[in-house]
Amino acid sequence: RTTVFYRKNTPSGTYVSWAQADADASVAESDEKNNVSNPVKLSVGTTPPKGPDLVVDSLTAKVTGSLFASVRYSARVCNKGQSPTPSGTQVHIYYDRKTAPATGQHGDKFASVPALKPGSCMTAYVTRTGPPPGIYISWAQVDPDNWVKEAIETNNIAGPKNVVVGSSPGADLAIKSLTAQVYSGSSVHYQIQVCNKGTGTAGTTTVDVYFNRPNPPPLGVHGDQVTLVPQLGPGACSTRTIFRSGTPAGTYVSWAQVDVSNIVKETDEANNIGGPTKVSVGGTSNLPDLRVTSLATKVSGSTVYYSMRVCNYGQQAAGSSRVDLYYNSPFPPSAKQTGNDVIKISPLNVSACQTIDRQRTNVPQGTYLSWARTDRLNQIQESNENNNLAGPRTTTVGPTTTSCSTVCLMAVQCGLFSPVAFPECNTWCSKLNPWEKSCVDKAVAKHDCNALKSCAPVPPPPPPPPPGFCSNICGYLQSPCNLLAPTQQAACVSLCQGLSPDKVTCAQNAQKANQCMQALMCVF
Known part of the structure; x- marks a missing residue:
């Protein structure tokens, strides 16, 4: 909150002013030492000395x-x-x-x-x-x-x-959302939003994803795959990404748990689990199956026109439902998240489709990642409840370009870079010439992987780590570090194969110094 004070009839002179919050200490705080501002110097009615x-x-x-x-x-x-x-x-x-x-x-x-x-x-x-x-x-x-x-x-x-x-007293980590999206038939893309609900800082820790469990995972038990969570101040959040490839056909009940190893001392250690979210991969049944088959945008001045096409790919007619339109979200919106615009759709027979057109006016300049989700409230029982989301559709209003973080998110989804090669992708993106950047912007806007691959040469993957390195470092993270479970070894070794030489050296040095968390940070 910004507060404005006025002082009238101020005598000429030079003043050194300060501000202090909660000067009478009426609020009990986790940190009572940061309530005073830096000084501000102001001259009134005088010319500053030469x-x-x-x-x-x-x-x-x-x-x-x-x-x-x-x-x-x-x-x-x-x-x-x-x-x-x-x-x-x-x-x-x-x-x-x-x-x-x-x-x-x-x-x-x-x-x-x-x-x-x-x-x-x-x-x-x-x-x-x-x-x-x-x-x-x-x-x-x-x-x-x-x-x-x-x-x-x-x-x-x-x-x-x-x-x-590290952590300070009062930290409290929790899973705010867990979403899953299926790409290329059998690749599941998990997004986990971790937040610090406490009053103290939470140090770097990890979050685990459990691919399929009927019930919440026990506290302290590692999942199927793990990734790092950075230090979070009070009220701060971080969205982490985990990819699962080659997933067999079926319906999965997935969960997430932050700080499995109790690295961060929290005020509430019982709220670290998020989920469940259902993921359906492949398979059919005698039910409706609603999908947003296309999400298109067109810009005219400061107005964005949206066109969504919803179809029933199932084996049975679908009753009335709705489609939610999300104007801008860097990550897939969760199934519980209401869109910025909600539109009713009519009943759809088998193979029938409906096109919905909307517009948004007075849109500020910038680049927007838009999404559309059909049947958010699960009013229709479907053969596949995990294919109702379409996006992101990248739309630029005014003379701006797509950010490298957006480009690299798609580049990983398209297989141009491994999930652990985000830094290398950002470096590649930042060095694109104007023609290549324009090509990349258009490919991302269309979400066209083939077009993205043709825009600019992608650097070759790094040479593989030394023989035995990946199994050795992943075994070290399991024991004595206790940062991985035995079920996570295969995923760790798979990620490790894409490490750059400097990350391999980083992990080797951390292992020699017996610095478990540093080794995990080097690998993930």
């Missing part, structure tokens, strides 16, 4: 990993004075201090600051590797030795910035 004036405009920190973490600090340094600064000074980062650093006191690490013209800024980056789990109070100070003679020498510090590595 000369340079360096300030740390902002200080941020991004944590990756948990048991083997790294922290990337970003300090934005600006010259708010009237004269340029010379080159040669530095901005220092202080990893953990209860109080602000003093003038002349050097930090744990520093970065160089180039010459800055009046009003210009630069961003310096500092990385800290391997800090143990905990809460750190970090600061930044530019020109600590007063090498630059400034108009104001008392505004060179930013902080404190609380940095949480």
Whole structure:
């Protein structure tokens, strides 16, 4: 929430202002040390003194990993004075201090600051590797030795910035949604949305998927396949992806469980299971089978026109139902999620179809991933309840292009890259020339795998890992690490075959150092 205050009849002068939330401590918080803002300097009725004036405009920190973490600090340094600064000074980062650093006191690490013209800024980056789990109070100070003679020498510090590595008290992980979509007849694409409902930070952990169980899996029992979940702050969510290929025909009842190994200490350890979601692969029966056979879009100015075609591919007539249209979702919407537009459809005889046209006006510029789902409420009993969703249909309004994350999601579905090669795919996508990018945008918009494959050469897959490496590292993750179950070994070995050489080295080094979680992060 943004709150605005006005101060009238302010005397001339230079003011250093602060803001503090919950100043009277009326709210009990998980962290009582981050309620005070950085200072803001303002001159009223006076002309700022001549000369340079360096300030740390902002200080941020991004944590990756948990048991083997790294922290990337970003300090934005600006010259708010009237004269340029010379080159040669530095901005220092202080990893953990209860109080602000003093003038002349050097930090744990520093970065160089180039010459800055009046009003210009630069961003310096500092990385800290391997800090143990905990809460750190970090600061930044530019020109600590007063090498630059400034108009104001008392505004060179930013902080404190609380940095949480690993988990902090109050974390509570839960599965918000579990969806499954069948591709190419026998490949099941699971999407698991994991959220931290608590007040503390949840460190890096894992989420398991159970392909077929009539009942919820027991707590602490590993599933059929596993993937990593990154560190999540309070209220944050992350959608994770698992692919199952070569699935035999049948109907499956699938579940998911986060933090099976209890890596994260949570306020509620009993809410980590999500599901069930039903997945039907192949097979027919004497029932209706509704499908959205096509989802097309057309753009005119800021209006998007949608056209959906729903058909009954079953062996029996289908009664009245509905189709939900989702304007924009980066991942398949769950069966429980209501669309942005809901349209009734008439009864459909065997092999009959109905076309539904809709429009959305005043659409902001951007790229949208649209979906359509028929019979969301399961009003019609069907031979296959898992083929009611169509999408994504990529639509661009205005002069924007498809993001590389969207391109790579489709590239994996089309088999151009393995599920563990998202970084390599992003690198490939970012280096496309304008013609290739235009071709890729059109292929993604049509969801045409053959067209996507023809747009640009795809780098060859990495050489296979050394003989025996995959079985060795996957066995290590099972025992002594206890991060995989025996039923997950085959999936682990399969994923491992697509690892790049640097990831193989990463896993080998982690195993030598007996760092279980780091080894898992290297493989997955």
